[in-house]
Amino acid sequence: MKREHRLGAQDVTVASLTPLSLTRAEAREAASYKAGDVVISVRSVEGLERDKLYRVTSTLPYQNSITLRPEGGGAEVALTLGHGSKAAGSLAAFEVGKREFAAGDEVKFAITDKDCGAINGARGRITKVTEAQIDVTLHGGRKLSVPTDSLAARGLDHAYAATAHDFQGATVDRIIVGMTPDEQLTSQKSFYVNISRARDHVTLVTTDPGKLADRIQRETGERPAALDAYAQRLSDERNAAGKVPQNEPPSPARDPDRVPQILREQAQKLRQAEPPQERTDRQVEQFLAQFEEKQKVKEGPIR
The missing domain is CATH 2.30.30 (SH3 type barrels.)
Known part of the structure; x- marks a missing residue:
C-alpha cells in the first residue's frame, strides 16, 4: 500500500x-x-x-x-x-505492545475513551498522524483527534481484518472469510454470519470444504450446497490428473517406445512429397523439431 x-x-x-x-x-x-x-x-x-x-x-x-x-x-x-x-x-x-500507524490506515478503537470521544468498536481511517496526535475520520463522517499517549490511541488497532464477533452488523461490498473445519464458532452459525456481511462477493478460504460442510450440517442442521460442489470439483480434478481414460490410445508422451517410429514415419512422408524441391532436408529437420516441441507443450517432455 x-x-x-x-x-x-x-x-x-x-x-x-x-x-x-x-x-x-x-x-x-x-x-x-x-x-x-x-x-x-x-x-x-x-x-x-x-x-x-x-x-x-x-x-x-x-x-x-x-x-x-x-x-x-x-x-x-x-x-x-x-x-x-x-x-x-x-x-x-x-x-x-507497540503498533505503527500511517496516514491512510484503516483502524478501529478497541477501548472506550470518553475524554477523546472514542467508542469501543468504532472504525475509521487515519487522515493525519504525528508524534503527538492521530486524526481519524470515522466511517460515519465524525472526526476525532486523539493524543498518541491517550487511552484511545493505546486502544487503536488496524482494521484490515476482523473476527466474526467484531464484524456483526457491518456490511461491505466484498469479503474474504477464513474458516477452518474444526473451529468451535461453527456451532454458533458463524458461517452464515460471515458470508452475510457482503453485498456482492464472498471468498471462503478453508483447508477442507467437504469437512467444513459436514461440520456446519452437524452443528446447524443445514448443509451449504456450494461447499459440496466445490469439494466435488476438487475431487474430480485430482482424479482426472492421475487417470488415463481406458478407451483412449496412449499419446506419444505416454508411450515413449512409439515416439521414434512416429517421427520416422512423418519424416519419410515429407521426403516422398512431390515435387521433391518443396521438402528439403532442412525443412524435414524443422518439422521434427516443431513436432517435438508441440508434444512437450501438450503432453510434457518426450522421454
Whole structure:
C-alpha cells in the first residue's frame, strides 16, 4: 500500500494495549495474568477506581492473587481472585505492545475513551498522524483527534481484518472469510454470519470444504450446497490428473517406445512429397523439431 501511495510514507509508533479477551473463568485465575499486563476496572470495587489503568506488578498463582499499581502513581492494590471476587468480574485485561500507524490506515478503537470521544468498536481511517496526535475520520463522517499517549490511541488497532464477533452488523461490498473445519464458532452459525456481511462477493478460504460442510450440517442442521460442489470439483480434478481414460490410445508422451517410429514415419512422408524441391532436408529437420516441441507443450517432455 505504501508503494501504491495509498498510505503515508512515515509511520508513527504508538504504545498499544491488546485485549486479552479472558473468559469469566480465566479472569478469576491469577495464572491468566503476568507482570506488565494492564487492567481496567469497569466499576469502582475492592479498592479499584472505575476506568483507571492499573499495571500488574506480580502474580501469586498458588494464592490466586495479583498485585496492581496505578499507572499514574499511587499505592499498590492486592486482589484475591476466585468465584467470590467482585473485582475479577469487573476487570478488562490487556497486553502491552507497540503498533505503527500511517496516514491512510484503516483502524478501529478497541477501548472506550470518553475524554477523546472514542467508542469501543468504532472504525475509521487515519487522515493525519504525528508524534503527538492521530486524526481519524470515522466511517460515519465524525472526526476525532486523539493524543498518541491517550487511552484511545493505546486502544487503536488496524482494521484490515476482523473476527466474526467484531464484524456483526457491518456490511461491505466484498469479503474474504477464513474458516477452518474444526473451529468451535461453527456451532454458533458463524458461517452464515460471515458470508452475510457482503453485498456482492464472498471468498471462503478453508483447508477442507467437504469437512467444513459436514461440520456446519452437524452443528446447524443445514448443509451449504456450494461447499459440496466445490469439494466435488476438487475431487474430480485430482482424479482426472492421475487417470488415463481406458478407451483412449496412449499419446506419444505416454508411450515413449512409439515416439521414434512416429517421427520416422512423418519424416519419410515429407521426403516422398512431390515435387521433391518443396521438402528439403532442412525443412524435414524443422518439422521434427516443431513436432517435438508441440508434444512437450501438450503432453510434457518426450522421454
